[in-house]
Amino acid sequence: MRYRRADVSGGTSFFTVALADRKGDLLAREIVRLRAAMRTVKQRHPFEIVAMVVMPDHLHALWRLPQDDADYPMRWSLIKSAFSRSLPKVERIRHSRELKRERGIWQRRYWEHLIRDERDLQAHADYIHFNPVKHGYVTRAIDWPYSTLHRYARLGWLPADWGGGEKVIEGEFGEPGRLGCMK
Numbered sequence: 001m002r003y004r005r006a007d008v009s010g011g012t013s014f015f016t017v018a019l020a021d022r023k024g025d026l027l028a029r030e031i032v033r034l035r036a037a038m039r040t041v042k043q044r045h046p047f048e049i050v051a052m053v054v055m056p057d058h059l060h061a062l063w064r065l066p067q068d069d070a071d072y073p074m075r076w077s078l079i080k081s082a083f084s085r086s087l088p089k090v091e092r093i094r095h096s097r098e099l100k101r102e103r104g105i106w107q108r109r110y111w112e113h114l115i116r117d118e119r120d121l122q123a124h125a126d127y128i129h130f131n132p133v134k135h136g137y138v139t140r141a142i143d144w145p146y147s148t149l150h151r152y153a154r155l156g157w158l159p160a161d162w163g164g165g166e167k168v169i170e171g172e173f174g175e176p177g178r179l180g181c182m183k
Contacts, residue, residue: 008114010067012050014124016111017076018058020104025056030087031146034059037082045075051125054146055135060128062121072112080106125152130163140164 019026027034031054042049047069050062063072084105115121129152132144141149141163152158 007070009070010065011070012062012064012115012121013072014111014113014115014128015061015063015072015076016058017061017080018107018110020107022057026087026105027054027059028056028146030083033086034083037079037086040082041075041078045069045071045078047072047075049148050121051128051148051152053128053131053144053148055131055137060131062115062124062128076110126163129158133163 034054038049046066048064050064052061053059063075065072087105113124115124129141129147129149132138132147133141138144140161141147142153142160149158149162153160153162
């Protein structure tokens with residue numbers, strides 16, 4: 001089956017990328033390795049991280065690609081493989097993955113949404129920053145350490161007390177376990 005995706009050079013997209021083990025905490029526990037993988041790919045294949053949050057078992061990101069580039073699938077593939085290669089091989093690997101020489105770290109697909117306008121961008125950035133509160137990890141969004149909300153607060157784009165538990169974020173944002181536009 002071939003999946004359709006938006007090929008928009010210089011576009012901004014929202015992503016949800018999840019681990020295969022949805023009960024694990026690998027991303028938060030191995031945040032240094034994940035950051036290193038992202039930094040390496042970003043240096044070789046530039047993109048802007050508009051907003052991002054890393055949860056224990058999934059992450060949400062808003063990326064803006066260079067004007068002449070629409071290849072986010074290659075970037076995600078490189079990030080996922082670099083992160084996986086940096087880890088010791090201790091996970092269970094299904095036979096189908098073994099045949100394809102894959103690790104059992106990540107879900108194969110991810111949610112992708114092309115941002116349409118400023119309102120859409122703001123809604124997705126809010127969703128990203130509020131996600132740790134939504135999942136009950138913190139009561140104030142600023143208390144989650146793996147979020148670009150800290151940069152937003154430092155730059156004065158959002159107050160540090162933003163997302164203190166009362167905010168309601170509505171919409172379909174590709175939360176793991178939900179149906180939607182998976183790539």
